[in-house]
Amino acid sequence: MGILTFNSFQPQVCFQEVPDEVALAFxxxxxxxxxxxxxxxxxxxxQIGIELNRLTFEGYLQRYQGLVSCILFFGGEWNPQALIEKLLIAKTMGLKTCLYTGKDKVPLKIVQQLDFLKTGAWLPTRGGLEKPTTNQRFxxxxxxxxxxxxxRE
Ligand code: SF4
Known part of the structure; x- marks a missing residue:
C-alpha cells in the first residue's frame, strides 16, 4: 500500500464544505x-507533505471525537488503497466520509466508502459549487x- 501525505498544517474543522455536517478536513x-x-x-x-499513517490518523479522530460528524479528504484518490484504509477507519468510528476530487469520476471501490462526493476540476470560467455555471457536482x-x-443558500 502506498502512503498518503498531507499538508503540514493541522487538519481543519470545516462548517461549509459538507452541508449540514461538521467536517474534519485533511x-x-x-x-x-x-x-x-x-x-x-x-x-x-x-514531497512537502508529511505522512498520514494509520496511527496519526486515528490519533486525530480520537482528538476530535464528539466534535465532528464527518471526515473530509481534499484529494488522495491517486492512492486509493491508502485512502480507503482511512475511510474505513473513519466509518468504524461512526463518522461520515467525504471526498473532494478534481476528477469527474473515481473508482467504485472508493465511492463505496463515501457518504458525499464532490467531483469536477476547478475551471475559473465556470466557478465553484456556489455558482450556477459550475461544472462541479456535490x-x-x-x-x-x-x-x-x-x-448557494
Ligand atoms: S483545484 Fe485542481 S489542481 Fe488544485 S487541488 Fe483541486 S483538483 Fe488539484
Missing amino acids: TITGCPLRCQGCHSQDSWDP MDLKTGNLLNYKF
Whole structure:
C-alpha cells in the first residue's frame, strides 16, 4: 500500500464544505491534476507533505471525537488503497466520509466508502459549487441527491 501525505498544517474543522455536517478536513498533497487557477498549488508537491499513517490518523479522530460528524479528504484518490484504509477507519468510528476530487469520476471501490462526493476540476470560467455555471457536482451518495443548491443558500 502506498502512503498518503498531507499538508503540514493541522487538519481543519470545516462548517461549509459538507452541508449540514461538521467536517474534519485533511488536504492530501500530491494532486496531479494541476488545474489552471488552482488555489491550493501548495498541495501539488507530495514531497512537502508529511505522512498520514494509520496511527496519526486515528490519533486525530480520537482528538476530535464528539466534535465532528464527518471526515473530509481534499484529494488522495491517486492512492486509493491508502485512502480507503482511512475511510474505513473513519466509518468504524461512526463518522461520515467525504471526498473532494478534481476528477469527474473515481473508482467504485472508493465511492463505496463515501457518504458525499464532490467531483469536477476547478475551471475559473465556470466557478465553484456556489455558482450556477459550475461544472462541479456535490453528491449525497446515500440519497443520490445533487446538493449544489446547498452551497448557494
Ligand atoms: S483538483 Fe483541486 S487541488 Fe488539484 S489542481 Fe485542481 S483545484 Fe488544485
